[in-house]
Amino acid sequence: MSRLLVIFDLDGTLVDSESLCNQAFLDLLPSLNETVEELVDQFRGRKFSEILSEIERKVSSPLPEDFEKSYRHRVADLFAKELQPVQGVPEMLGALTLPFCIASSGPPEKN
Numbered sequence: 001m002s003r004l005l006v007i008f009d010l011d012g013t014l015v016d017s018e019s020l021c022n023q024a025f026l027d028l029l030p031s032l033n034e035t036v037e038e039l040v041d042q043f044r045g046r047k048f049s050e051i052l053s054e055i056e057r058k059v060s061s062p063l064p065e066d067f068e069k070s071y072r073h074r075v076a077d078l079f080a081k082e083l084q085p086v087q088g089v090p091e092m093l094g095a096l097t098l099p100f101c102i103a104s105s106g107p108p109e110k111n
Contacts, residue, residue, distance in 0.1 A: 006100040014089050014102065018044055020082055024074040028067070031059050 011017045022039035026032055032039075032055065043051045048068075056062055064070070093100070 004098050006098050008102050010102050010104040016084050016086050020078040021075055024071055
């Protein structure tokens with residue numbers, strides 16, 4: 001008997017969250033003069049602390065002390081209103097005959 005388990009990443013694999021996460025940066029930081037697509041390309045797969053350091057460099061100033069809290073709140077709002085599965089994922093999961101789970105390095109409250 002085979003003991004196979006399929007493990008999926010969440011962000012950008014099962015759900016289209018990358019663009020929403022980067023939209024939150026643009027919503028909160030109007031001086032960040034880049035597109036969502038540019039930010040996704042630059043930040044995909046990077047640690048949040050690295051992203052924040054890079055954003056501080058881009059806007060030439062430190063972020064407010066409560067920025068992460070504001071950011072997480074904005075992302076939660078965007079997810080509640082706009083988060084969608086990646087095209088074909090619901091059908092693929094419905095047809096999958098192997099057991100599966102989701103692994104993510106994101107904070108539990110995000111997932």
